[in-house]
Amino acid sequence: MFTGLLDCSILKRAQDKKLVEFAVHNLRDYTTNKHRRVDDYPFGGEAGMVIQIEPVDNVIAALKLQREYDEVIYTSPDGEVFNQQIANQMSSYENIIILCGHYKGIDYRIREHLITREISIGDYVLTGGELAAAVMADAIVRLLPGAIGDEQSALSDSFQDNLLAPPVYTRPAKYKGWQVPDILLSGHQAKIDEWKLQQAIERTQRLRPDLFEKKD
Numbered sequence: 001m002f003t004g005l006l007d008c009s010i011l012k013r014a015q016d017k018k019l020v021e022f023a024v025h026n027l028r029d030y031t032t033n034k035h036r037r038v039d040d041y042p043f044g045g046e047a048g049m050v051i052q053i054e055p056v057d058n059v060i061a062a063l064k065l066q067r068e069y070d071e072v073i074y075t076s077p078d079g080e081v082f083n084q085q086i087a088n089q090m091s092s093y094e095n096i097i098i099l100c101g102h103y104k105g106i107d108y109r110i111r112e113h114l115i116t117r118e119i120s121i122g123d124y125v126l127t128g129g130e131l132a133a134a135v136m137a138d139a140i141v142r143l144l145p146g147a148i149g150d151e152q153s154a155l156s157d158s159f160q161d162n163l164l165a166p167p168v169y170t171r172p173a174k175y176k177g178w179q180v181p182d183i184l185l186s187g188h189q190a191k192i193d194e195w196k197l198q199q200a201i202e203r204t205q206r207l208r209p210d211l212f213e214k215k216d
């Protein structure tokens, strides 16, 4: 599932252009037991299996021998909620490890000793962290210079500046009697820019007033 998502659209193009490289590692390849088991029963007797520390420690140690990492991230609903500021920050990183969470959890010592940051993509529970990692990868990689066609468009995204994007329209200017706002057809760039800003502010106030309270 995860590699399929990485090989689509912008993520695929960014890899083809050598802007980013992904390496997906299977924990089973870092086990030392005969059956390549990566989980075991929890101490204290709860239901469900827990990912063991050894294969996780092994994979992280093997990767760190090859290069330095800016962050070792664990995807979990307990984490800091991912947003555009975090995507911006991570787009400047050289190397990131993302350890995908597991529905019943991982040995807590991994989180205490090996992880530098825990990230959630929202207040809901996924079955595993793969989709969360793919969401983060998409949001981060599209910010890399050259990843999307129009360099300007990443800067004018919703959430840059904590404002939602203004509406956009294209031809035809009138469809079934539905009209594109006159200002956009006026050719008066300064007035158009002012209208876009007003729209961005109005939409943010109406739809996401919480964004206005963010100062960063």
Ligand code: ADE
Pocket: 075, 076, 077, 101, 102, 119, 120, 121, 122, 123, 124, 125, 126, 127, 128, 129, 132
């Ligand atoms: N794993 C399970 N649910 C998650 C979430 N909401 N965000 C990140 N990782 C998760």
